[in-house]
Amino acid sequence: MSFSDFLLMRNELLLVAAAVIILIADMSFSDENKRGLYNISLLTMIIITVLGFLPAPSGKLFGGMYITGDIYILMKNILNIATVIVLLQSRGWLEKPGQQKRMGEFILLLVSVLIGMSYMISSGHFIMFYLGMELATIPLAALAAYELNKSKSAEAGIKLILLAAFSSGILLFGTSLIYAAAGTLYFEGVMAILDSTAFTTLGLILFFAGLGFKISLVPFHLWTADVYEGAPTNVTSFLSVASKGAAVFILVIILNTVFKSLNDVWDPMVYALIIITITIGNLFALRQRNIKRFLAFSSIAQAGFIMLGVINDGGLGMATVIYFVLVYVFSNLAAFGVAAAIENETGKESIDDYNGFYRTNPRLSLVMMLAMFSLAGIPPFAGFFGKFFLFTAAAEKGYYILTLIAVLNTIISLYYYLLVIKAMFIDKNGAPIGYFKSDTAMQVSLVICILGIIVTGFTSGVFDYMVNLSQQFFLTLQ
């Protein structure tokens, strides 16, 4: 192995370098004023995100333990973008007096999670995958428990770490069964050997359950609302977008490569999970009055929609999943951004407090409205195209009833997304939240989100590009 081989790991190595830079910067700034640290971290992250779009070589490293290619780079770029937006949104919160001392920890943990997710996506070996997954989970638990003087934050941290340990155990048991059947842990080797027996089926089910915890599909969703509510809002937004997105990406890759021969086993499984996930996510979201719990259940329902793309085991399915995650990053981060801005300013989290918000803060309400329209899937915005392509992907496989159920659920979801907009624009309130001005970084992040919602919806090139890459990915498999 020579040093030029390391270029294949460009994204991960740059992120590790960024972590080292942030660590050194954290030590060199005084505890009272960490503004410089924030600027350096943001700058390095933006540089890495931009560098990610340069053409990259594809290939394998460490005897097939690490795989990279255009589609992998695309997924990592989406996660990088999400991290930059979250970093922008957390500026006002991080620079609060008294909070600045620990700013370095927050940014370092965030970057560590990103490194873990990158390795997880690029893994070509089950142990490598597991390592990446743990690196993407344990710092997240620390982030969820970041607010030391809030007991809810500690509760979120302990719930996340316990559930993560539990799901890792299930996942490892599944992996061990697959190893018993195949005799190897390399994705390529397993793919060549695995056939549909009861042992491998059980292995697949356990493996899937372990990843289901990460994506918060319905039988494994119970941690979601509590953790989302307790964790700091900026961590919640990262958890709902990047953590979920990374898990979905690797799930699509693994189901279509390693478990390709078990297609007729996981197809009905995903079918049933989609129906209960969307339905239960929607029904619970109807009753929520806390904005973070509400967005948690909305994110469960969205996870169900994403699985519509997974059930289409072809280039179109993979492309729709990636496209939807990209759209979801922009729309969900816009919604969480507004929620974080309000919480940062007033400490209010209830949807009832949003009554009359339009009168005092028209611009933030408009951003929230666009985000809700996009999440609900109202036509001119990107969310509509995302859902439309997902339905197309499911229908292409002939799952018409499933598509119909999903469409009906979209209508239910429209109701509760519009409830937030109704609270802001129509409901009267004697003492609405007063006018406030969010900081520049937050404004920039919201502008990026809105541009993302509109641009990814209106330009067909984005989706075409993804379909192209996905089909190439499936061609190289054969």
Added chain:
Amino acid sequence: MDKEALILFFLSAIAIVGIGMLLSWLVAPKSKNIQKKEAYECGIPTVGSSYMQFRVGYYLFAIIFLIFDVETVFIFPWAVVMKSMGMTAFIEIIIFFGILGLGLLYAWKKNALRWD
């Protein structure tokens, strides 16, 4: 055919654990006395409950020691392949030590090594 194998797998898993627990319960000599129930058995009667507060400093030191102890174990596999990999391995271990030292420096700078 392989459904039976799966059932057999589960049954034998339950059986192995169950038989082990049953055997130890049957074979092990049983002694019942007051000392048995104590949190720490050393001949001298214990004072107070085992749920007491202690300095977080012990914990912090222990965990920092543990981290560096575990990290240095990675040098052994490196030492095995050092000769066959040559210069690449050497530069890699330098980077590894750099990051490790940086971690120690960070702990130092954050006053985690101060005992007062």
